[in-house]
Amino acid sequence: MDTNYKPCNTKSLAAFLFAQMDKLAKREIDTNTAVAQAKLASQINNLLGYELKRTIVQIKLKEIGANIQQLPELRDIESKTFDNAKIDM
Numbered sequence: 001m002d003t004n005y006k007p008c009n010t011k012s013l014a015a016f017l018f019a020q021m022d023k024l025a026k027r028e029i030d031t032n033t034a035v036a037q038a039k040l041a042s043q044i045n046n047l048l049g050y051e052l053k054r055t056i057v058q059i060k061l062k063e064i065g066a067n068i069q070q071l072p073e074l075r076d077i078e079s080k081t082f083d084n085a086k087i088d089m
Contacts, residue, residue, distance in 0.1 A: 008044055017041055 006012070020037055023029045 008048070010048060013041060013044055
């Protein structure tokens with residue numbers, strides 16, 4: 001399994017999708033492959049949207065912090081490890 005991932009932004013994601021559209025038009029890939037790649041690209045786009053929203057919240061919190069004594073506390077769930085978390089099902 002290749003774990004050498006390249007950084008992704010909207011420009012590189014669009015370039016990849018256009019290249020895949022060209023490959024599909026030239027029949028270098030089949031429609032099932034194109035559909036699977038489009039679904040993965042959609043998920044990556046969702047993550048990019050999440051990062052944008054997260055950055056906006058951080059900027060707004062800094063603005064609020066300049067006007068009040070204590071910032072509201074937010075849970076930093078991305079830095080927590082859930083290896084030992086008990087999950088009831």
